[in-house]
Amino acid sequence: MRVTKARLLLVEDDQALIELLRWHFEREGFEVVQTADGEEALMLAEERPPDVVILDWMIEGIPGIEVCRRLRRRPQTANVPILMLTARGEEADRVRGLETGADDYITKPFSPKEVIARVAAVLRRVRPALAGETLSFADVEMDTTAHRVRRGGTTVPLGPTEFRLLRHFLEHPRHVFSRERLIAAVWEHDSEIDARTVDVHIRRLRKAMNQAGPDLIRTVRSAGYSIDEAG
Numbered sequence: 001m002r003v004t005k006a007r008l009l010l011v012e013d014d015q016a017l018i019e020l021l022r023w024h025f026e027r028e029g030f031e032v033v034q035t036a037d038g039e040e041a042l043m044l045a046e047e048r049p050p051d052v053v054i055l056d057w058m059i060e061g062i063p064g065i066e067v068c069r070r071l072r073r074r075p076q077t078a079n080v081p082i083l084m085l086t087a088r089g090e091e092a093d094r095v096r097g098l099e100t101g102a103d104d105y106i107t108k109p110f111s112p113k114e115v116i117a118r119v120a121a122v123l124r125r126v127r128p129a130l131a132g133e134t135l136s137f138a139d140v141e142m143d144t145t146a147h148r149v150r151r152g153g154t155t156v157p158l159g160p161t162e163f164r165l166l167r168h169f170l171e172h173p174r175h176v177f178s179r180e181r182l183i184a185a186v187w188e189h190d191s192e193i194d195a196r197t198v199d200v201h202i203r204r205l206r207k208a209m210n211q212a213g214p215d216l217i218r219t220v221r222s223a224g225y226s227i228d229e230a231g
Contacts, residue, residue: 006123009050010034011041011067012085013059021054024112025119038062042070049076049184052119055102057086065100072101076184079172081122083115135170138229139213142170151212161186162205169217169227178224 008025012018013036022032033050035041038061045053053071057064064084071077084102098105103122106115135142139152144167149156158166164186168177177185179195187193202225206217218228 006051007031007033007048008119009041009044009053011038011053011059011064012036012056014056020112021115024116028116036060038064038067041067045071045077045080046074049080051080052123053080053082054085054115054119055082057084068100068102076181081119083118083122085110085115135167137170137173137227138216140166140170140209140216142167151209154212156208156212158208159204161201162208165201165205166209166227169225174226174228176218176220176223176226181224 006029008030010018010021010025010032012021012034018034018036022034025032033044035044036059038059040061041053041055041059042062044050055064055068059067062070064086068082068084071080071082081103082101083104083106085106085108087108104118106118135144140156141150142148147163149158149163149166165182168182168185179198182198183193202217206215209216216227216229218226220226
């Protein structure tokens with residue numbers, strides 16, 4: 001699996017295991033951010049939401065199971081894939097981890113290839129762009145590798161910001177995003193960006209997309225924007 005700059009938050013306190021996983025994931029193209037502390041993990045996830053989290057059950061500070069619970073409660077990380085990593089192999093513990101919000105559960109010992117395969121599987125399911133696959137919705141297709149967008153077979157030229165906006169919408173079809181959420185996802189909390197700037201780029205995206213078909217960008221009053229066939 002070769003990902004497209006996927007950001008991995010690795011929460012683990014075993015230094016040897018950290019180095020092993022970091023080496024393998026960076027070789028696969030991931031950006032790896034690591035911490036051994038549950039509280040710091042929550043801070044890092046808030047500052048810049050990761051694309052996937054590998055979370056050990058037994059870590060310093062806040063336990064991994066509580067970190068998972070809190071990540072699921074926060075809007076900006078509610079949908080981020082979380083894989084629990086632990087020496088606990090009992091069925092009751094696995095069920096508890098999954099019920100808390102984990103997407104997968106990996107019991108030690110394991111091979112790095114297994115972990116990478118599990119991460120690849122969950123990313124293909126929830127964030128296909130990061131797995132290097134084509135994104136599509138209605139008659140729109142996006143090749144994230146070639147940086148190309150087509151609608152109904154017609155190429156749609158987009159600027160870099162409009163491309164990132166459309167990619168975010170295609171990764172989360174029918175989800176409504178506030179301007180603040182879009183700034184965090186597309187501009188990564190750039191202090192120079194305000195709500196009016198978001199509106200400008202939405203208009204540019206609409207103009208480009210609507211030349212090849214009906215409007216798919218839906219404006220939800222007092223809430224934000226989404227991509228939806230009911231636009």
